[in-house]
Amino acid sequence: MRRYTNEFKVGLFVIFCLAGLFYLTYSTGKLNIKRDGYYLYVVFDEIAGLEKKAPVMLNGLEVGKVEDIQAFYEQDKTRLKLKLWLEKNARVRRGATVSIKTLGLMGEKYIQISSYKGESFLGPESVLLGKPYLDLDVLMEEADNLSKEVGVLIKNVNLLTAEVKKIATGLSLSVERNQDEVDRIVSNLEATSKNIEELSQELKHHPWKLLYKPKEK
Secondary structure, three states, X not given: OOOOOHHHHXXXXXXXXXXXXXXXXXXXXXXXXXXXXXXXXXXXXXXXXXXXXXXXXXXXXXXXXXXXXXXXXXXXXXXXXXEEEEEOOOOOEOXXXXXXXXXXOOOEEEEEEEOOOOXXXXXXXXXXXXXXXXXXXXXXXXXXXXXXXXXXXXXXXXXXXXXXXXXHHHHHHHHHHOXXXXXXXXXXXXXXXXXXXXXXXXXXHOHHXXXXXXOOO
């Protein structure tokens, strides 16, 4: 019976491990051997730690990876240009939006391409402008500041409400104390209004009275 040496067994084990590792890498899309595809470019102001080989999702379906990241300079701005490799069948419509998302609890960053409507598709080597990345820490800070501002506003509204109630109470007491005077003023206003109305009717029927002057004594 033929016997195998320990070196041969170890070598065979290593070959099997490498073959399994190669298969797992290829099946998960991290290795693009003999796979047709094309490139798109996306420009961002901030990529929040996104790395090369990060997944690229088209409407939630993984269709490629980030091939390269390069910084470039435009007058007073520093920007980052991402080179995306996409599978041949992954077609992106014109007007698509590109953003950076976070995957799972580990916080892995990936590229999300949202492409729902459009009559035509982007060709290879097209350049897109990415949406600004929304950092969770920044959002939490803004929410905290907004909460503080709302609290101050509510406090001021409560103070204003209390002041209005105080004024209303004072006016009510003042009106009660001077009810007779108020009634007299209202009565005079009603009489004056009635006299003006009668004068208006009189002049309407006898306009010549405007030219009439009584004789001086």
